[in-house]
Amino acid sequence: MVLVQGEPSTDDEGDRAMTTRVRWAEQLIRHALFACALLSIVTTAGIVWVLASESFAFFREVSPFEFFLGTRWAPLLEPRSFGILPLICGTFLVAGGALLVAIPIGMGTGIYLSEYARPWVRGILKPILEILAGIPTVVYGYFALTFITPQVLRPLIPQTEIFNVASAAIVVGVMIIPTIASLCDDAFRAVPRTLREAAYALSATRLEVSTRVVVPAAMSGVVAAVLLAFARAIGETMAVTLAAGMTPKLTLNPLESVQTLTGYIVQVSLGDTPAGTIEYQTIFACGMTLFLITLTINIVAHRVLKRFREVYE
């Protein structure tokens, strides 16, 4: 300690030595904390380096042209073919379907939480949303495969396949409802009270205040919430693998089985693929594609939040 309680110290030498030691320790701690902070950059660098180096090896065997424009994905069977479009199609089909489920319910819940719900209802609904967000994705996969497809979809539409896009899209949609709902709720609550009161003073109803004042004022937050949820749906793995199946194909039919980028990566990792083979490298090429798609969406979401935020007062 620099500060000595009680009698003023007469031992200047000792005090100075102590001060130096304390300073030194402070510097050491500061550097250690800084090193921890740098680890996050090392992680990103590691992801980029790992994905890029193995993808580079992959693209020496397969032309990027074939990879990004080819319409047949069959890397494990002869004759081999490395066109990634079927996987991308499957990924976007499931994620897009998930948004169809999640946007109305998530936004509705968000408006309800911020504009309609009494505090005690809010106090119950928010933790329940958190529980929904905390349920592991493999559980959603189990539910889609053993309940939604056989008990809900097939009785309604008999030609539904056992593995299908619709069941995957439904559970992934439910999975991202909490993301959309709570981010929208935050965005709506950040809209100043005065705006609402001005509209009420002009005799607008609560519906009109919500949809024509609050939602437009918080539009950047809503867009960002939807984009972040979309990125999560694209990166979702276990539920999609279990429910959507492992058939890479270019289709728009939600009742058929498809394969997503994540589903393919899981399929390869379940087998024992030796390092250095082309099958092993496809994991990294698909991982790279997945990483670039989600990164782009996340960056756009953060940009939207920053650039188009309405700043009040």
Next chain:
Amino acid sequence: MNAEPLDFQPGLARRRRAGRLFTLALTAAGLAGIGFLIVLLARVLWEGAPSLSRDFLANFPSVLNPPKAGVKSALWGTVWLMTMTVLVSVPIGVATAVYLEEHAPNNRLTRFIHLNIANLAGVPSIVYGILGLAVFVRWMHFDRSVAAGALTLSLLIMPVIIIASREALLAVPQSFRHAALALGATKWQTIRAHVLPAALPGIITGVILAVSRAIGEAAPLLMIGALTYVAFVPEGPFDAFTALPIQIFDWCDRPQPQFHHLAAAGILVLLSILLPMNAVAVALRAWHTRRKAWQNSGI
């Protein structure tokens, strides 16, 4: 402005009716999530409860004899993974948050670290699995061990811990720091004795939520090659392992219905770990928000 009388039709009855319909729709949206949760839990209970027994917790998985199968190896694998993940990710994550909130100068590097952490939080978990496969399994030769799994999960939940801890630190009023510094405490003494204790409930809430996310993760563990059939309990950090979500995935993936019952029972075990953790986190936050009167008292 013209002062002509306007032909204004308030149409109040129609607008009120629309309002009532909208309220109904919103309530339905709010209830949809709850309804789904109830159906899901009921289904899992219905399917899984009959298979749940003391033997289910004490037996190893068995492919040939499903009625005798259990989750012993998976349960212990999860316990090992979580212990190691917490030991690695919490100190580093909290230290990063302390650096960013208390020490970091406002320069380009700091802004880059902030942006980087926000982006890392959005990276799909399977990409962390690919990183773990290349770095921990192949490059460092940890093979398919608990250590490789725990390090991968640590990287995965680190951004969540950092973001939650930063928010907790940010909520500690500046006056706490000024008071300690004015009495001659050094920066670290201030942080250790005053800032961290005040931020602790928030940090713990964030850590519990992050760890409960890690417990449920299967994708990155599949990537680094966690085995689906393990008939032993790991005895050290470099042993092979399986984990509850992996075991559940394996059982779901088999077509026979008796394995789906096992999967449901496994889910019950997993949820009986996760749901209390979530409840504790939520309760802790509620308690802390109520106690945290200093935020509103204008000190």
